[in-house]
Amino acid sequence: MADLAKILGENIKKARQAAKLTQEVLAEAISLDSRSISRIERGNALPSLSTLEAISITLNVGLGELFEGMTKSKSEIAQEIESLLATLPAQKQQGLLELVRSMVRIAK
Known part of the structure; x- marks a missing residue:
């Protein structure tokens, strides 16, 4: 906050x-x-x-x-996601990838 x-x-x-x-x-x-x-x-x-x-x-x-200055660029978001995923084992990364794919399909 x-x-x-x-x-x-x-x-x-x-x-x-x-x-x-x-x-x-x-x-x-x-x-x-x-x-x-x-x-x-x-x-x-x-x-x-x-x-x-x-x-x-x-x-x-x-x-x-x-609210200007509060949003991150696409590359900053991607980098943060990559850093977070790197802390997880490969199996959990794969599960999250599938979850994100599903969320993207729903969001479209």
């Missing part, structure tokens, strides 16, 4: 500053106190979905923008 909270907080802070709003003004606009905004921006707290939506609307940014 720490990484998620930090990145989200930094993105909210950047968007707030780009909108030229203080923490106090943002807090008042979304019915929070400025301490809560400060904690969110520092990554010490995660906002609720309704608060996140209110922040997005008030700052006139899409929710996706607030």
Whole structure:
């Protein structure tokens, strides 16, 4: 959660500053106190979905923008999967491969 909270907080802070709003003004606009905004921006707290939506609307940014930097590239994902699989015996790797194939067929 720490990484998620930090990145989200930094993105909210950047968007707030780009909108030229203080923490106090943002807090008042979304019915929070400025301490809560400060904690969110520092990554010490995660906002609720309704608060996140209110922040997005008030700052006139899409929710996706607030989550920028949290997704991994395809190569990063593949590398992480490979590292995780390498810790397992070959038989378990094969079983997981079959599971993933099934999941991909269902997802299409």
